[in-house]
Amino acid sequence: MNLLVRLGAWSLGSMQRLGRGSLFLLAVLWRLPGALVQFRLLLGQLYSVGVLTVQIIVVSALSVGMVLGLQGYNTLVDFNAEASLGQVVALSLVRELGPVLTALLFAGRAGSALTAEIGLMKVTEQISAMEMMAVDPLRRVVAPRFLAGVLSMPLLAALFSAVGVFGGYLAGVGLLGVDGGAYWSQMQAKVDFYGDVMNGVVKSVVFGWVATWIAVFEGYDAPPTNEGVSRATTRTVVHTAFAVLALDFVLTAIMFGN
């Protein structure tokens, strides 16, 4: 009995949050043109959301690419097919690892910071103060951050894939002695621009949208206490990971499932 009550409360609560989140998204989208006009605010957010994330993206992409190169080589060499290494590395990065890992790193590096920042603005009553001064906090605080996240994600994902391919080259060609010409030519022969690269870009746009939405909503919706902000920050990372991985399956099924 008690269990059923809890289950009911939980489902009602999550439905309510989903509804509030959707209304919040609509309200932010309505203010996006305003955010484009306030170029200074957008620039600052592009810096803290995009530029500061480049470092972790480049380092992770390089190591992921090199590991792919090493592991792919070990598997392919059994079939005398190590010339296909470039194709393996590029396809796994461009289709899956680039967009997904970038979204997960983005949630950890930029999403959590967005949630904590907006949540703390609520705790210190800066949001209320803005409302008192007839400044729309959604337009001034949330919209530029949302737009910066949505714009940054595809660029970061493209950077991840390109650096990863280079990392695979370093490991495969530099370390293990795969033929460099074969690495690039096999890759170019098998990676299709529209079918593979552009689908990866579409994925990263969707992930950027979802990751930033979750981050700003959790911050704006956080209970204005210390504990509330810390929980909201954790929820941002966990929920983004769930949402990105689930969406990735759906998108992959649509794009590559024929």
Added chain:
Amino acid sequence: MNQQRILELSVGAFVAVGLAALLVLALKVSNLAQVNRDGGYHLTARFDNVGGLKVRSPVTIAGVRVGQVSDIAVDPQTFEAVVQLVVSSQYRLPTDTSAQIYTAGLLGEQYVALEPGGEEEYLQDGGEIRLTQSAIVLERVLGQFLFNKAAGE
């Protein structure tokens, strides 16, 4: 340089690096820069069996890639496979060109090999290659071999 300039500079560099990465993916990693996007001209070839040939499989002359397979369908009347090929327009092929489906290596992918003949006239856009040789299906070859063995004894 003041704070604002540094901010603008770093965001500009970020956007430029991101776009450059996309450009690398387009030109260096994927096939956007290759011949098969220049349009080329279409040819049709009919095969009894295409084996594992797929759309986007390579079309080669003397082992050099000159185009790709753009469509594979079955003719509802004759039940032959109708394969559409796109060949780069810099290669003009005589009308008695023949087409074979080969496999690259034992486990490799299948491709269409064109062998130009000696005719004076050239195939036009939409033309048909009449001399074709189907893919070799390993099971069928093995079956034939066993059948011949059994028949010989």
